[in-house]
Amino acid sequence: MQVLSIMMQHRVQANVFHYSSVISAGSQRGQWQLAFYLLSNMFVTTIVPDTVCCSAAITACEKGGQWQLAVSLLSTMPELRAIPDDIAYNAAISALEKGGQWQLALGLLSDMPHLRMTPSHFSFGAAISACEKGCRWELALSLLWGMPEMKLGPERICYNAAISACGNGGQWQLALGLLCGMLELELRPDEISYNAAISACEKGGQWQLALSLLSKMPDMRAIPGEISYSVAMSACSKGGQWQLACLLLEQLPSQNITLDEHGSTNDLVLQRLLHLGHAPSEEEVREVMSVELERWRQNPKPATVVLGGLAKKGLPSVAEQVLRFMMASRVEVNVFHCSAAISACEKTGQWQLALSLLSNMPDMGVMPHEFCCSSAISACEKGGQWQLALSLLSSMPEMRLIPDVVSYSAAISASEKGGQWQMALGLLSSMPDMKVIPNEISYNAAIGACSKGGQWQLALRLLSSMPDAGLVQDEISCNAASSACSQGGPWQLALNILSCMPEMRVIPNTISCNAAISACEKGGISWR
Structure with a gap:
């Protein structure tokens, strides 16, 4: 690009080959902005882009994740009198594959023979991968079986994509069949092939087969890696085979494999904790936690992932036991750990435990944060403790916290x-x-409070004031106001809210209609 700029500054005439070289160099790094800048500059300098320039620009779009631009440029090539070639089509199909546009990818693939272009292994591989991402395993297999008609022999990249497609579609038997088919075709499976097959077994609940495939990889000169072990461990944990999962975990150092902090080690611990149920004993939690204890001492961040998982599943007692075990084992406890545990209490309305965790945070050497208090207030709300919720809100400034x-x-x-x-x-x-x-x-919430208190005028006033506050009225606010009118207000207002909901771009639901019917019945109107 610098050479081209110098040429232009010194009024040295650049031609299509110069531009093509620069665009091609940038395309491998996904510099699609540069590619389009140069294309537009070519028109200004009356240089007509050729097939090579356009194909390189499409490749840049593919590398940069711009599938819309790639397809648009491909479609405009005939207008530029640049004849699309297989490079342009392959790059566009690959861009669509990365963008999850399997229908468009198949359309381009089917157009290639009509344009006297022969699809290559790369073309089919990208199209099969597009089908994989679109969960269309049937189409992926159809493409794979149709390759001989195009005089294309078996290719590892195409089989790997088809195995992944079958695995994602829950067809683990077909995935294993394809893996065996590769051996029959003397097409040696690689690490990607085995990983895809192990993943298919994991999704299908076939932990024995997953382990069998993992053990066979060295014999096939396919070296198991992080993904191989991670998926196999996940298969074991889902199948309740915790001992086997732990054995695989213990093998990692000897294989020079290190899982990242968000990897399967966290998944393994979380799955084991979930398997213990809502009220495990301290001994059961200690046995599970001992697997990760040393890692958590070195880096407590993964504990947030596990505690967050327990929060999503609504297991506050387990989360609280994990926190206590961390404290007893001298694992650093931070505000994120406590927040996740309190959030678990919030989801199940266990306000006592939420308040206990919040009050004990200073003893853990952790200062409460706004989101900890908010979760505790929500726990009180779900537990029907409105007085405690308001008390906690009013006490936040004393804790040097600003209510949000x-x-x-x-x-x-x-x-x-x-x-x-x-x-x-x-x-x-x-x-x-x-x-x-x-x-x-x-x-x-305020409209709902007015509705329950029989204050239909206030409910309507709040509903009408929402647009002035820059807020969008939704089905919850409309239903609450309509319910208020049906209970104590004029029945016509309930019907009016129902009729106005489409104008607010709110779709009436069963609650909306029931409120209107109830209002009519109270007004002595028969609903038919």
């Missing part, structure tokens, strides 16, 4: 569930004074 929109919304929701509509409105109105901007959740 999540904290306030959770407290308003707690007030709603406790039938405290005045308190909910008070919190909503106080948010701007605290420099906290209410969101849709805040308003929806």
Whole structure:
């Protein structure tokens, strides 16, 4: 590019070959912006791009993940009198594969023979991979079996993509059949082939076959790597074979394999903890945790992943035991660990445990954070403890914490569930004074509180004020206001809200219709 710039500065006339060389050099690094800049500059200098320039630019788009631009440029090549070649088509098909556009990829592949281009192994491999990403294993196999008709012999890259497609489609038997077929065709499977087959067995719950494939890899001169062991360990853990998974984990150092902190070691520990159920004993948790204890001492970050997984599954007692074990084993506990454990309490409404964890954080050497308090307030809300939720919100400044929109919304929701509509409105109105901007959740909870308190006028006022606050009225806010009108307000207003919902781009649901029907019935109107 610098040489080309110097040529232009010194008024040395550049031709299509100069531009082609620069675009081609940049294409391998995915510099699609540079490619399009040079193409546009060619038009300014009256140099017409040729096939090589366009193909290189499409390759740049493919490397840069710009499938739309790649397809657009391919379609405009005839207008530029640049005849598309197999390089351009292959690059475009590969771009579509990376972009998950399997239909368009197959369309380009089918167009190639009509344009007197012979698809190559690369063409079919990219198209089969596109089908894999699109979960179209039937089409992937159809392409693989159709290759001989194009006078193309078996190729490892195509078989690997087809095995992956079958695995992702839950067809582990077909995946193994393809792997065996490679041997019959004297097409030696490589690490990618075996990894795809092991993954197919893992998805199909076939841990024995996964281990068998892993053990055969060295005999086939395919060296097992991180992916091989990770997937095999996952297959064992899903099959309840914790001892075998741990044995594989112990083999990693001798194989010079190190799994990253978000790898299968965390998955293994999490799966074992989940397998223990909601109330495991301390001994059971200690046995599971002993596998990762030394790693967590060196780097406590993976513990966040495990605790986060327990939170998603709603296992607060297990998360609390893990925290206590970490403290007893001198593993550094940080705010993210505590937050994940409190979040687990929130999902199950275990407010006592949430408050206990929050109050014990200073003893762990961890200062509470806003999101810890917000999760604890939500736990109180789900547990029906609106007084505690409000108390915790009011005590946040004493802990040098600033309540945010999540904290306030959770407290308003707690007030709603406790039938405290005045308190909910008070919190909503106080948010701007605290420099906290209410969101849709805040308003929806307040409208719901007014609905439950029979305050239909206030519910409608809040609903109508949402657009002025820059908020979008959704089905929750509309349903709450409609319910308020059906319970104590004029029945016509409930119908009016229902009729206006499409204009708000809100799709009425069963709750919306039931509220309108209830309003009509109370108004003495027969619904037909």
